[in-house]
Amino acid sequence: MTAPLIEISHLDHLWFQVSGTLCNLTCHHCFISCSPQNDSFGYLSLADVRRQLEQSVALGVKEYYFTGGEPFLNKEMVPILVETLGYGPATVLTNGTVLKEEWLQTLAAAEQESLFSLEFRVSIDGFSPETNDPIRGEGTFDRAIQGVSRLVQFGFLPIITAARTWPIEQDEQVIGKFVQVLRDAGYERPRLKLLPTLHLGAEAERTHGYRESERVTSEMLVEYDKSQLICEHSRIVTDRGVHVCPILIDSDDSLLGQTLESSLTPYRLDHGACLTCYQYGAICSNPSSSGGETKSEERGTTT
Amino acid sequence: MVTSTQPRIALFGGIYSNHLALAAAIQDAQSRGVDALYCLGDMGAFGPFPDRVFPLLIDNDVTCVQGNYDNSIGNQLDDCQCGYTDPRDNYFAQISYDYTLENTCNAGRNFLRDLPVELRLELGPWRVLLCHGSPRKMNEFLWSSTTPGHFLAHLAGQHQADVICATHTGIKWQRALDHGRHFVNVGVLGRPENDGTTNVWYTILGCDQNAQPQVEFVPVDYDHARLAREMSNEGLPDEFVATIITGWWTTCLEILPAKERRASRF
Numbered sequence: 207m208t209a210p211l212i213e214i215s216h217l218d219h220l221w222f223q224v225s226g227t228l229c230n231l232t233c234h235h236c237f238i239s240c241s242p243q244n245d246s247f248g249y250l251s252l253a254d255v256r257r258q259l260e261q262s263v264a265l266g267v268k269e270y271y272f273t274g275g276e277p278f279l280n281k282e283m284v285p286i287l288v289e290t291l292g293y294g295p296a297t298v299l300t301n302g303t304v305l306k307e308e309w310l311q312t313l314a315a316a317e318q319e320s321l322f323s324l325e326f327r328v329s330i331d332g333f334s335p336e337t338n339d340p341i342r343g344e345g346t347f348d349r350a351i352q353g354v355s356r357l358v359q360f361g362f363l364p365i366i367t368a369a370r371t372w373p374i375e376q377d378e379q380v381i382g383k384f385v386q387v388l389r390d391a392g393y394e395r396p397r398l399k400l401l402p403t404l405h406l407g408a409e410a411e412r413t414h415g416y417r418e419s420e421r422v423t424s425e426m427l428v429e430y431d432k433s434q435l436i437c438e439h440s441r442i443v444t445d446r447g448v449h450v451c452p453i454l455i456d457s458d459d460s461l462l463g464q465t466l467e468s469s470l471t472p473y474r475l476d477h478g479a480c481l482t483c484y485q486y487g488a489i490c491s492n493p494s495s496s497g498g499e500t501k502s503e504e505r506g507t508t509t
Numbered sequence: 510m511v512t513s514t515q516p517r518i519a520l521f522g523g524i525y526s527n528h529l530a531l532a533a534a535i536q537d538a539q540s541r542g543v544d545a546l547y548c549l550g551d552m553g554a555f556g557p558f559p560d561r562v563f564p565l566l567i568d569n570d571v572t573c574v575q576g577n578y579d580n581s582i583g584n585q586l587d588d589c590q591c592g593y594t595d596p597r598d599n600y601f602a603q604i605s606y607d608y609t610l611e612n613t614c615n616a617g618r619n620f621l622r623d624l625p626v627e628l629r630l631e632l633g634p635w636r637v638l639l640c641h642g643s644p645r646k647m648n649e650f651l652w653s654s655t656t657p658g659h660f661l662a663h664l665a666g667q668h669q670a671d672v673i674c675a676t677h678t679g680i681k682w683q684r685a686l687d688h689g690r691h692f693v694n695v696g697v698l699g700r701p702e703n704d705g706t707t708n709v710w711y712t713i714l715g716c717d718q719n720a721q722p723q724v725e726f727v728p729v730d731y732d733h734a735r736l737a738r739e740m741s742n743e744g745l746p747d748e749f750v751a752t753i754i755t756g757w758w759t760t761c762l763e764i765l766p767a768k769e770r771r772a773s774r775f
Binding site for chain 2: 294322377494
């Protein structure tokens with residue numbers, strides 16, 4: 207069966223794989239297996255990002271997102287964010303363990319001068335060392351919480367993102383514990399975003415990969431709001447070119463072009479991860495850029 | 510009565526069943542001598558007695574655009590299509606929606622169902638587009654701190670408009686674009702805009718003597734204590750009542766971007 211083809215309606219979200227696959231941590235659920243040794247994707251320079259920002263104006267891009275790896279391993283990350291805030295809103299996905307006060311001081315000042323928001327999304331995958339560290343590594347819970355405290359100290363309101371490595375029925379209980387821990391750490395009004403796990407990369411080893419039957423079909427897209435799919439409104443720049451979405455950069459068919467304009471071609475939903483994107487909707491974007499269906503429950507699947 | 514040789518229109522954002530603020534805004538706009546009154550949708554939600562809004566709109570010739578709430582109530586859908594993602598926000602949104610659906614008469618539902626999703630008009634030399642969320646999506650949130658000018662210029666070009674007016678977020682703002690074009694979020698009449706004051710806002714749009722778009726945000730004081738009493742008597746959540754009394758949002762907070770959330774009390 208041929209997988210359905212998705213056209214991009216407009217390039218709303220421009221992503222940058224700004225630290226490639228290089229990370230100071232080696233999380234067991236990482237869907238692109240980032241680690242200190244994984245340099246299959248490399249850093250983007252300020253000049254690389256600047257070139258794309260300039261191109262993005264004519265394309266009417268709405269929001270800019272930065273991910274890795276750990277973006278703050280990139281020595282130019284702070285000037286990259288400062289420059290981006292001159293164009294539009296910026297969001298950086300970090301593990302929160304390497305943030306330095308002088309960086310945050312510079313970024314707080316840059317956001318204050320800008321019309322636009324700077325969002326930090328800090329990945330923490332459990333509300334305690336016992337639940338987080340087996341996935342993200344020894345001592346990472348305490349270090350990430352320290353990072354959150356530091357962000358709060360500089361006036362930021364980080365969005366804590368947690369991959370759901372627990373049964374969905376436990377969401378309410380887990381959220382409650384997260385909120386308490388964050389308040390105890392000095393974060394009075396914590397913001398949380400739960401993400402589904404993606405059965406790719408290290409996570410496929412930790413649990414299982416996608417089965418052949420786990421795919422999106424054309425029938426499933428009837429009356430479905432396609433704007434919930436990342437590839438319908440996003441592209442990501444890596445050191446190899448422009449790919450379809452942040453989740454699939456490891457897939458051979460994800461590289462769509464060398465320029466933003468040439469990457470705006472339709473994409474076939476051929477991957478198991480496309481089903482996760484379909485089921486949960488808008489998994490990569492911030493809550494403030496919502497505006498689609500409200501879907502707290504998983505959609506039906508063909509499996 | 511104030512008279513003006515330049516065309517001026519009043520633009521009301523989400524009413525959210527706040528019939529007292531709507532009546533006050535209509536009176537205020539009429540006293541300023543505007544040429545026409547428009548509402549950009551979401552007549553119901555949040556407040557009490559949704560049916561009290563319809564005669565005010567109809568009797569005062571307020572031309573209306575459909576919002577996501579109107580689309581839901583008009584078609585008797587299961588939820589408001591507000592686009593929240595947080596469980597607590599959705600919990601309160603559902604309480605509000607169930608109350609509003611139950612208390613909107615059939616004639617009101619039909620009125621909402623049949624509203625247009627956009628209106629186009631000319632104001633001086635400008636092509637003005639009125640919509641609820643954005644010209645491309647009824648429930649898109651266009652926040653000041655997450656919406657760059659080049660994106661708005663793209664929308665203006667794609668939808669062949671010089672001035673785009675929207676609401677949906679609950680917070681007013683405006684931005685001048687290239688070639689004299691303009692975007693305006695007209696604010697809302699339904700609840701205060703999360704700044705600790707109890708007044709609500711509407712917008713007067715006109716052209717100045719150089720034919721440039723001119724935007725005036727107008728504060729509206731109304732009997733908010735009476736609205737709070739009516740809400741309590743109707744059994745609406747204390748959290749909603751607190752917003753009317755204090756001017757601070759207590760729900761729908763997780764949808765705010767960083768800058769707007771930082772300005773918030775909760």
